[in-house]
Amino acid sequence: MMDGGVDNRMRSPSVISLSSDSSISSSSSSSSSSSSSLSSSSSSSSSSDASSQLTPSTTSDEEVLPMEAPSEQQLEIITVRKSRKVFADGPDQNLPYFIANIADGQSDVAVRVINTIDDMDYGAEVFTYTAENLYKIPESRNTVSYCKCEGGSCDPKTCVCRLKSNIKLKGGKIDPCQEKIDYHESVLFECCDACGCRGRCSNVFSSKSMPYRYEIFRRKHVGFGCRTLDKIKKGSFVCEFVGEVILKRDATNRAVQSFMYTSYHHPTSEQKDSVIDPFFYGNAARFFNHSCNENLLPFRFFREARYIERPHIGFFAKRDIPEGEELTIDYGLEWWAMNINNEHIEYCCCDADYCVRPNPRRFQLSDDQMAEECERLEKEVRELKKRLAELRRQVKKRKLDEARANRLKTPEGVKRSARISKMK
């Protein structure tokens, strides 16, 4: 399994974080703050902006509630089932398929793992599935209150949960037009059992942390990836990003940092910043690869537990996603800046036509494929040239027609056309 190319020799942690351009970017505790304007977790300016967005909206109504320690149940982890058997209904039955339902017993949806390419393991030795975050950060007392709306429906004008959210729901879906929102600043307080409405209003996007069925599959050059086995409509909540929640300063001690995601940035104290690390404990989102044409967008949300320092990270569909399509996110420029020169990650291996840092290996085609690709491109060029010639012809004709019409309007033109009609 690719380990993200981050090893102990790295000077600073490479952390996937919510960034201001709605992408996910890497940040480092020391050097990255100045390296990219897209950095949100490490750059002091953007991060204070980010927290100012979240913090002021919470201070006015802040209530200090007693903090409950993470339950035993929450910390309970289920050993990954490592059963190996032949997956018989794949495209090529001769290949050895590896299958496991990694979410077994942890989630109502199955998350199966298959490998139709080789015998590479998805990380069963180190990875354990968990459906919920495992908090390993100090307790927090900063909470946001719940709405007091009654009767199972909330009034958008007075519902505290909606008023405090800058991400809004429309029919249970997130409007993808909100992608302009800085996702580090994004926040959605979803109504829940603790609210006056008991979570029965329309300010609810999913009762499940994983509403669809997912498959972890082996991808060439990138280790494993995650695809959906169901159609997903644009704007739908797709998955929570789950893992161990640790302080960012502790992240530096971890060998693999390229899987991490910044979850919280404190307005004044960097010491309180935290990241979600799904490397050892996580859900299907741990396998979301980067794409330069990603189909998921990140946002932050709160449900029952409303400790400001413990936001959930979720992803929603940027567009309609057909079943079978890989679920991808944008790691952001900063992540790439941190990882691109690393010995393990030299290039981007996404399939986007306009990949900004393409892997030359993807162009290593066989002679036949190359010939086919050349033919396809030549045909495309021919068609484009034809289209261009046609457009130019139309432009020329329009100009001629216009000039002719203008000439006819002049006194000489009028006389000339009168003479011609007399002759006729």
Ligand SMILES: C[S@@+](CC[C@H](N)C(=O)[O-])C[C@H]1O[C@@H](n2cnc3c(N)ncnc32)[C@H](O)[C@@H]1O
């Ligand atoms: C969050 S993990 C994604 C799951 C990972 N592919 C696996 O097999 O566990 C991030 C790691 O996947 C790899 N990766 C993801 N997207 C990539 C891409 N577009 N190009 C190259 N490597 C990528 C990198 O090694 C990165 O550190």
